[in-house]
Amino acid sequence: MAAATPDAVGMEYLESVPRKLVTVYLPLGIFVFVLLFPFYWMAITSFKPNEELLSREGNPFWVIKPTLAHFHKLLFETAYPEWLWNTVIVSVVATFASLVAAVLAAYAIERLRFSGSKQVGLSIFLAYLVPPSILFIPLAAIVFKLGLFDTRWALILTYPTFLIPFSTWLLMGYFRSIPYELEECALIDGATRWQILVKIVLPLAVPGLISAGIFAFTLSWNEFIYALTFVSSSEVKTVPVGVVTELVEGDVYHWGSLMAGALLGSLPVAFVYSFFVEYYVSGLTGSVKE
Amino acid sequence: MITRGGPLNATHLMATLSFQRAIPGGALGEGAAISIAMVPFLLAAILFSYFGLQRRKWQQGGAD
Numbered sequence: 001m002a003a004a005t006p007d008a009v010g011m012e013y014l015e016s017v018p019r020k021l022v023t024v025y026l027p028l029g030i031f032v033f034v035l036l037f038p039f040y041w042m043a044i045t046s047f048k049p050n051e052e053l054l055s056r057e058g059n060p061f062w063v064i065k066p067t068l069a070h071f072h073k074l075l076f077e078t079a080y081p082e083w084l085w086n087t088v089i090v091s092v093v094a095t096f097a098s099l100v101a102a103v104l105a106a107y108a109i110e111r112l113r114f115s116g117s118k119q120v121g122l123s124i125f126l127a128y129l130v131p132p133s134i135l136f137i138p139l140a141a142i143v144f145k146l147g148l149f150d151t152r153w154a155l156i157l158t159y160p161t162f163l164i165p166f167s168t169w170l171l172m173g174y175f176r177s178i179p180y181e182l183e184e185c186a187l188i189d190g191a192t193r194w195q196i197l198v199k200i201v202l203p204l205a206v207p208g209l210i211s212a213g214i215f216a217f218t219l220s221w222n223e224f225i226y227a228l229t230f231v232s233s234s235e236v237k238t239v240p241v242g243v244v245t246e247l248v249e250g251d252v253y254h255w256g257s258l259m260a261g262a263l264l265g266s267l268p269v270a271f272v273y274s275f276f277v278e279y280y281v282s283g284l285t286g287s288v289k290e
Numbered sequence: 291m292i293t294r295g296g297p298l299n300a301t302h303l304m305a306t307l308s309f310q311r312a313i314p315g316g317a318l319g320e321g322a323a324i325s326i327a328m329v330p331f332l333l334a335a336i337l338f339s340y341f342g343l344q345r346r347k348w349q350q351g352g353a354d
Binding site: 126129130131133134136137138140141225228229 | 304305308309312313318321322325326328329332336
């Protein structure tokens with residue numbers, strides 16, 4: 001420590017206010033601006049009346065006569081509430097089903113030590129790396145043959161194809177951070193594997209479960225290509241698909257309603273997210289303190 | 291998707307092209323072929339990230 005103190009004093013002059021302004025706050029400000037500007041644009045567009053949207057005069061970054069007409073059109077002249085409801089059902093059911101499967105898979109791969117568990121883990125990771133844009137055609141054939149085309153079940157059953165590998169991978173990392181010794185103690189006290197999983201590992205893994213759940217929920221909320229392919233009638237569409245397919249008529253883009261739909265569609269996720277931010281961060285970075 | 295590949299197919303990605311050929315166009319095989327054509331690129335990216343980014347020294351900020 002004795003050597004470090006003069007060093008710290010010597011480096012102090014680098015921490016002057018103008019320097020900090022350039023090295024920290026300026027990049028941070030640019031970053032925040034770039035990230036938030038699309039949201040600002042989305043919000044401002046959804047409140048603009050059509051004349052302002054299409055006119056070339058005036059300031060495009062501000063709205064003079066805000067209107068709720070686009071929201072009214074969205075909520076009462078399209079099937080938007082149904083799309084929202086579909087998205088909620090599909091995302092929640094798919095997320096829970098995938099989490100259950102992922103917990104069992106991750107625990108087995110991480111702690112049961114059967115031969116080939118490493119390879120299974122790696123192949124699950126590789127399965128996640130195959131993008132939906134390759135898988136949607138074969139899956140479309142399967143969905144069609146099973147008679148699930150144009151139902152919610154098509155989406156609920158296909159979303160886990162990318163949710164399970166992803167959450168398994170995340171949970172494997174988290175389970176690895178839980179000390180072995182706890183489980184050995186439980187084994188000595190006569191617990192079965194199932195009791196260990198339910199009573200010891202899962203309570204410790206709650207932050208990991210929450211972050212996997214949030215990730216899975218957002219992924220299925222935003223999922224586009226499967227929903228576009230497997231569903232065609234308006235009452236089973238999800239928000240991202242419904243907004244794009246029904247608010248763009250030929251060459252006419254209903255920008256106001258499109259943006260209003262995007263705004264309303266992104267609010268629930270932001271809402272859910274805001275409850276769990278702390279868990280979410282600790283699930284990604286932290287582990288169980290010994 | 292917002293541009294539907296237009297004007298004159300100028301804004302198509304491989305995924306949008308394969309979707310358009312396969313589902314609205316009805317040519318499942320052609321769509322599948324287009325998406326399979328993505329595999330070599332993906333494989334290269336995966337191999338790079340798997341082997342290239344795994345080196346310890348690099349992650350800790352040292353030279354290779």
